[in-house]
Amino acid sequence: MSDEANDEMVDVEETLRQPIVAVTGHVDHGKTSLLDLLRSIGGNKTNVMNREAGGITQELGVTNVPSELLVKAIQTMPFKDKPKFESPGIIFLDTPGHESFGSIRNRSGSVADIAILIVDIVEGFKPQTIQSIQILEENNIPFIIVGNKIDRVHRWESKRGRSSWQSWNEQSQDVQKMADDFYYKLLGQVASHSKFNLAKYWEGIKTFDIKNDRLFVPMSAKEGEGLQDLLFVILAMAEKFAREDLIIHEQDMAEGYVLESREEIGVGKTIDIILTKGTIRVGDSVAYNTNEGPVADSFHGDDTSSVRIRSIRKPIGMTEMRDAGKRWENVESASAAAGLKLVIPRMKEIHIGSKIFFPMPEDDLESLFTEMKLENKRIRDEAPIMCSICHDVLSRKEFSTLHTNPNAVGKGFSQGCQTAREVREGAVVKARTFGGLEAVLYELKKRKIPISHAEVGPVNKRDVREILATGNDEHKFLIALAVKGNVQVENELKEAAKSKKEVDFNYVQGDILYQIMDQIDELVEQIREKAANSDDGPVFRPAQIRYLNMSFKDKPAVFGVQVLKGQIRVGQELLRDDGTGRVLGKIMSIGTEGETVAHEGQQVPIQVNIRFSRSNISDDEIFYGNVLEEDSKKMKQVSLSESETDAFIEIVKIHQEILQEFSYGFGWKP
Template sequence: MAKQNNIRTPIVCVLGHVDHGKTSLLDRIRGSSVVSTEDGAITQHIGATIVPIDAIKRMSGGLEKLALSVPGLLFIDTPGHHAFTTLRARGGALADMAIVVVDINQGFQPQTIEALQILRNYKTPFVIAATKIDRLHGWKVNKDEPFLKSFSMQNDRVRDLLEKKVYELVGNLSDLGFSAERFDRVSDFRRNLAIVPVSAHTGEGIAELLMVMIGLAQRYMEEALEFSVDGPGTGTILEVKEEKGLGLTLDLILYDGTIAVGDDIAVATQGGVVITKVRALLKPRPMKEILVEDRFERVKSVVAASGIKVSAPNLEGAIAGSPVQVVAGEPGPVIEKIRKEMEEINVHLSPEGLVVKADTIGALEALSKELENLNIGIMRAEVGPLSRHDVIEAETIKNPFYRALLAFSTPVLPDAAELLRDPSYSMVRLFEGRVIYKLVEDYVEWRDELKRKTEQQKFEQIVMPAKIRILPHCVFRQSNPAVVGVRVLGGTLRTGVYLATREGKRVGHLKSMQQNQENIREADAGAEVAISIEGATVGRQINVEDDLLVDIPEKHVKVLEMEMLSHLPISTQEVLAEFTALKRKEDPFWGK
């Protein structure tokens, strides 16, 4: 059995579908209300909360008599939307155990399955928290009671409904290759997944959820949680923050070893890996989340696993999501290790694509993953503020649909903002936001609207097919220009086009068109209009009851046939086919 001081706090990752209540569950455990402060009520950065073993004992009751060596649980609240697959994978690698949150009423969603695949890939033990039991029809709330006690107080219909919902989850998990059962029926937690029904809103089932997590850690993970107290500390930066009286600080998850005031640490920055010295260490109070804690206590050293704030000089440009390591001997190998890890940021770049900026590695990877899923290219992806150089680079992108900048939770530097106001950079569009999926949606909406307008402009300039017949008793002028009444037999007749006979001989230029003595620019099939034709004389080039076709340039025929055909009315398609057949008598490949 490992000694108590050599057992570190297990890191617990909380995963699941958006809106299924992950942050609400943690809020219940730590008695806070973080969810209301998040943009769109979706967690956008990993938060860390330490829940000490005494607090877990108080909440769980049934643990009082057990001799526990685990000092508590460190919860990481991972971001909620499916865009964060990559960051969750990073979280999965960091975590010792996980809670997968599933709304018992909605069951498995695509994101839930993503979470399970990540945990399977990383071989991370986990528990299913089946949340929102208080929303089951007819559920009688028993605030903060253990699930089994509350369940026994429900009527038969409600108990049957819950059993049915739990077995639906068991079936879903079985389809995915997992053997699962309700927690109180599991005899071997190594072989079977435990499903714990809970309510974050009422606190029901929270006691058993914590008991199962502690039990898993205690029974099956003691060896994995053993660590060397004297080993150099290793962690991951959650956030880089300016703090009053301290300057720039790092919010850090220490997941191995020890870090102390005076230690040299290696930190990844935008300018490369720097070595700096720890000036102060601050710990959030137990049960408080590091991202929203306003009062910290100063400590001399911290042992893993823990969420801590580190004050040190030269942290400018430190990159959130990157590794931090205490330097115990020669700095060279540590610098090289971190540099290599930073080079492996999971973003696929394209020769043509967007310029993407974000405040953390995790967010950058997640944003890039979301764009990649939509087949949107990324030319450059970097952590840091949006600079003048980014704007200049975006302006040079040839494809107008990629002439955009995406900035997630990162500032726009003043010289970049000034450049974006310059009329010569009006073609560059900036998208800013703190919710990734909204940022991507905004860009896609803009791109699609730009495509629609571009297509519309292109189609407006295309010479459209049309066929007309010169009407009897409607010759108003014989020449210079000829003015005649015509009926549009098919297609769309527009001014500014050339007309040709059915033999393909060009006869003149359609200068203007009138209907009811008003000038018009176009007329559809069935309309009767007066037209003026430059270069034609009635009785020579044209005659009453002649059928004339619009003489379409060869380039325009290619566009009509390749890009527009399905959008054209049947009558227009028929006129186009008649005109191309005429041209292809002499040259079979004309317009192809």
């Protein structure tokens, strides 16, 4: 077959869908401003930045830019030959900027064909920028570095609608030099945090290597400069390097992701989705996830429990789906990629942020259900739980596959915890979306706060009962992200607050995750300070001492020591650091003037209730000031110094690993 014939077959068979572009980056570096600029070229002046809670994007938003507007924008580029593209448009996903939304960004990453990573060209990389690059690399998603806020370069002269390539070359030499300095700073940061080389797109696009290179596009979303450059680079990269994913295969089962669910007056249950694969039609069956597991249509037309699409609505023009209001049109069918509103009667409480499928009667529902259950399993696996023996907090998956698994020696297996079980107490987490739930669990795991229950949906009475069963005050949080309690629960909580009635847990509710976590951090600190200042605090604090090779009396033994860490007190036992866990004896006195305590750095004589001999104390031998069993359980509520923490880590090891006292230090973590 001739090459011409091959080319003709490709032209006939290959139809491309819109590339899906994840817009990600650090808070305040301009993601939402860029999307506002995009919508402005379509005549829609919606200001999403003003709508976002706290100015931070909380969920994924979808904006579709049709091909006619892309062509119009790209034609303003200073090219001799105008570029041509096959894509029917571009779909942009606005992803959350706070670092805790890694799991939601992961979800958008799994949807996206390409990403744009927005960086304030003056500020450079931030923690969220670095995390975004890591997520994009893990998902093998090509990305473009957008150097936004180029107008912040001193004396930069912006012009709305101008190409940033053209603008860069039209600046004065000293301004270009300053812009270059910021660019080279970014180049170094990209090299430090990824495997890629960075190149200005107009210099690197012809020799671009997807495995080694990433392109840089300067722009100013605020001044409207450089948008056409970005659109050009997106289409060039997507159609060349993500082409296989863009090709439409008619035989694929339709699927997408749920962005929102609501009851609408006069309409009923509706969901907003992004359709990522296939074609859907009015009357098609639906399969989706709930807290109880997957739900699917039975494919029997007379079945009153059937779950099928009653209507399909598309936002008119370039309206951002979350701002569409009444700007929708009804259609009989829609193909990927598209942001859509579906009306589906009898739909149960669907997981917002989860996958949704549209199977045909010939599709294998059993295999589909197996795939769908994995999504719920991921939440279960990543939930932070506490080990019943060592009381470490780790994900459920780590607990079962590493921590208690003898086949994982050297990879996380703990010998003393082989027979451990998961402790079923801790925080209760509720969230409006699947991704939000994942994000909260991620944050709690970082803070070593275990959970007893987590699911999508409003707070209910069962959640209150569960949190009341939690014993540790540092874990006693009922957390609600972007949801509230049902009416009865909210009324009870408000009534308790009004009457100043003490509620035996902390109810932390809000729409922005990092504010919730800041509040939890403050509450934990308050709980610890209260415990440390209470009268029933620990009798002894952890310490480490060293024998100074000088003795003054044999019976009872009096010898010199240096306090290396923490503080020792009269009455405190001294633990040997020789692998036996034995107690040397008890301190009877300190110093020569009746002191009761010696602090870190001091060298003092101590009297111990043993007979001194060279057989029971060696030169430079190390001992630990022991903490009583009952006091060890209070340490989780005590603020320890860094050196006290180091000493107590070793004391806990002696009790748990050598003496096999697994309840010692319950709940304490450094």
